[in-house]
Amino acid sequence: MGYRFGVKSYDLIIVGAGIIGTACADYASREGLRVAIVEPGPIGGGATAAAMGHLVAMDDDPAELALANYSLQLWEDFTGIEQIEYSRCGTLWVAGNATEFAQIPEKIARLAAVGVPAERLESEQLYRLEPALQRGLTGGMRVPREAVVYPPGMARHLLNRACVRGTTLYPLRATAITAHGVQLEDRTSLAGSVLVATGCALPQLLPRLPMRSRKGHLVITDRYPGVIHHQLLELGYADSAHGDADSSVAFNVQPRPTGQILIGSSREYGNDTPEVSMPMVRRMLERTFRYLPALRQLNALRIWTGFRPVSADGLPYLGRVPQRPNVWVAAGHEGLGITTSLGSARLVIDQWLDRPTAIDARPYDPARVATWA
Amino acid sequence: MGMNQVRIAIDGQALDVPAGISVAAAIAQLRLPFRRSVGGQPRTAFCGMGVCFECRVRIDGIAQQRACMVPVREGMQVLTDG
Amino acid sequence: MAEHYDIVIVGAGPAGLAAAEAALGQGARVAWLDAQVTAGGQVWRKDVRYGWPRRVESIVAKLLDHPNATWMPQTQVIAAEQNALLLQDERQALGVTYGALILAAGARELLLPFPGWTLPGVTGAGGLQALAKQGWPLSGRRVVIAGSGPLLLAAAATAKRHGAQVLGIYEQASQAAVHGFARTLWRWPGKALQAAALRCELAGTPYRCGSIVARATGNDALQLIEVDGPNGVQRIECELLAVGYGLVPNVELAQMLGCAMKREAAHPYVAVDDSQRTSIANVYAAGELCGIGGRDCAWLEGRIAGLAATGSAIEASLLRQQRLARRFAANLREHFKLNPCIHDLADPDTLICRCEDVPLRALENFDDARSAKLATRCGMGACQGRVCGTALAELGRFPRSGQRPPLFPARLSTLGDLPSPSDTEGLF
Structure with a gap:
């Protein structure tokens, strides 16, 4: 990543610090990426704070079940952390x-x-x-084996871990995705790949992805x-x-x-x-x-x-945004974002790293959305 | 005082108290605290007017009732959590 | 189904009573409700031993007997929907609709954190008074009253009447400020008389100015307090400590209705015009809700609201008296201003949120109430932030946040019962 005067460069700029954005920041920073995360509001303050925090495998769609099951296994690493309030009530x-x-x-x-x-x-x-x-x-x-958690606690935990590994939090609004990265409301420019994880607010930055x-x-x-x-x-x-x-x-x-x-x-x-x-x-x-x-x-x-x-079909958008070089998305989890956050983060970041993914990533490819073509 | 008495039970112990007093006042004849806080601290009525919820006890089987807002009634069963 | 009234009055203290009396006098059908068992509000709370003040008793009796008045005791407003209120009493949920709504919800005490304030035996100052009137055993108890304002004298007098041994009254305002206040009293002869009567009743009870309770200690219950005064720190053994730093308006329902607010220091109050109209059509507010003004002011404003809400003329003399009462309140506020060091009494381990046991330390890294709440549970408990939210606003930490239903903790059946069964499908 080149360095230009007045511009801060990162491997990955994550927009949104809900449970999806923070899970991505946690995993990306663990894999050694230089990460910025942009969030003007409370950490985990949107759908994350409003969620019930039920970790559940819904079996009625095979793709959804695969992602949930993958994520539920990853959640097992978080059972003993106080602020997450993991409770295996079944x-x-x-x-x-x-x-x-x-x-x-x-x-x-x-x-x-x-x-x-x-x-x-x-x-x-x-x-x-x-x-x-x-x-x-x-x-x-x-x-x-299913459980309940406190989602905003998880978002903060994930963010704190990422920050310990060098992730920078920008407590500002991202106003635009530019050719090089992201522009913030105070006119700061961040350069790097962009991963949009703003949930319901996705259309503000990516208007062509239905939400x-x-x-x-x-x-x-x-x-x-x-x-x-x-x-x-x-x-x-x-x-x-x-x-x-x-x-x-x-x-x-x-x-x-x-x-x-x-x-x-x-x-x-x-x-x-x-x-x-x-x-x-x-x-x-x-x-x-x-x-x-x-x-x-x-x-x-x-x-x-x-x-x-x-999302358009009820499955999250996880992956590269077509026709937008260096723009990625992780959003649209409906009511299952807490359950599937950890798997979603792996799926996106592993693709960003050009690694094979643990489960088939195709059902979540944003390119599937018909209006895109 | 010439006030009528009513008989209630607090933590199983029978107690005759003047009619019209609050459950909080009745409990205070017998014991403090009223409950344990989330962190295990002893607590008792604090604001006296239904705002602070510190005096919550179980009244006739229903938990989390403000003792300062409820007058005693004959036969009332009060359980503290002290 | 919702019952309709010309006027619904929320709160049965001086403002609510006066509003009810005025509206009934104009022939309106009135419902008046209060969360407490009996009318009178806090200042005229019925004493289980001594009853009401005689004047109040006759007003209440008249209202209770009035054929056009419906009294709803132990009733709280849970939610508001287009000209309707969802209420809950001890047994059931009730709906009322109104032609006009008069908010007279009064005030609560400003309760501020200091080390030991959660110990059993520590109460508010008005809190102790309320508990004494409910029959709380005080006979022979060693009691200290502290905080600020004339309420301390009233609380001490009530405690003495109930047999307490009042060891002292500790007022945070300086002696100069309190004397300055006393020198202005000639302008309000009624107030001067009240003050003189209280002083008589409290003859022999020490009254110390410039004194702040800095700490309370004890194992599982209060044993000892430290009072920081002009002559240094004094340690006093006592069984009860009643501390209140004045009053704050109960604005929650007005906020939920969308009434415009003003602010006195950190605390919102309802903005009203000369006729006690709020910014919302058909909603009036009177008394402490419109800024702490005292019971005389509340009575006058209640009467004005009751007349205005029934479309009746308001006598000029009433408005004049109300302005005079408001000036008294401003004068009182000026002289009993809180010493800023009261904001610093809490130490890092002092619990700020008493419902969820959140210490001050836990709030250090947050600069907005919502983030702090999500991370620490501060304000998530049963009091719905009424105590900690108000204290944190006073301490200059976070402004108070808005209001959503339920306005008070409410039985799920109150929130969930439909006026009539909604659909005809079977149970399962």
């Missing part, structure tokens, strides 16, 4: 009816194929594990340890997550290591205001009470909203 998928229950063997087989252990639960076993669940459920599926924001609400309670023990989801969750309805809710409740209960989840397109929508909160909680009526009496402390970055 995931318990709840079957509300016989149709959902009947899907379970197939799901277990798909997970087993990539090495994720899961077990089917009859209803008695379900209630033994989670006595607070509403009676009348058919059964469920337990994925015991939609999908709003979500979360509610957190005061501390009530022992009410639930696993991350609990309805088996119909994927219909909400992968469907394209303007708005949907699904039962998705998590025990935080603090004893608090974190309640999701809602999905909404076409609403870009951060305000809490009480009708949406009502729908979400109504869904929750069907499965966990015992929560009704507990106190909610806070409600917040966030925006999931959704």
